Amino acid sequence: YSLDHFVVPDHYEEDVSSILIPHGVIMDRIKKLARMIVDNSQGPLVVCCVLKGGHQYFADLVDEIKKLRRINGTSVQLSLEFIRVKSYMNDTSSGGVKISLTDAELQEFKGKNLLIVEDIIDTGATMVKLLDRLALVEPKSVRVTSLLIKKTYRSNGYIPDYVGFAIPDAFVVGYALDYNEYFRDLDHICVISVSFKIIWDVI
Ligand code: 5GP
Ligand code: MG
Ligand code: MG
Secondary structure, three states: OOHHHOOOOHHHOOOEEEEEEOHHHHHHHHHHHHHHHHHOOOOOEEEEEEEOOOHHHHHHHHHHHHHHHHHHOOOOOEEEEEEEEEEOOOOOOOOOEEEEOOHHHHHOOOOOEEEEEEEEEOOOHHHHHHHHHHHOOOOOEEEEEEEEEEOOOOOOOOOOOEEEEEEOOOOEEEOOEOEOOEOOOOOOEEEEOHHHHHHHHHO
């Protein structure tokens, strides 16, 4: 979508080339995902937010699950956990990953039904690494939802249980996804402009 058709903050107008998924469409999709997740859940869920990029999807997903309780009386008890995952490389390519999870924190997941909430699956390396780590403490079940999955030749074949949108192989920002910590405060999921990336890579 053209930038002219949606509200983009002035401070990002020059840095974004197009809107890939407008905020309203994201919110609508999350309603549907919340319903699917609740319909397939048995017993209490430990919802794990993968920080930082997953925080907005996590917040809106938890909200929608709570709204469902009021609408259908469907009730799934949620507890909320946060895992920090950081790439070694701070640019648009995926590199090594560092998962901040102490053994004590990991023990919290033993015997629980986990729902991992991630922003985007690119190569799949991060998620496979996280799942390997979680498997060590033997949760009762582990499901993964990612708002986005990239259609890319770099994929290791990993596909999450619940996917919001499959997107083309471009670097996207907004809705808590960043580029060097920029764009997290943008509501829509957008494609970064070439000029913005070039300026950063030179710096
Ligand atoms: P993977 O390990 O699947 O290759 O990459 C996963 C992580 O890389 C994501 O959780 C995200 O932090 C980052 N990433 C991959 N593609 C993109 C993208 O298009 N935009 C942003 N902002 N981050 C991305
Ligand atoms: Mg992520
Ligand atoms: Mg990032």
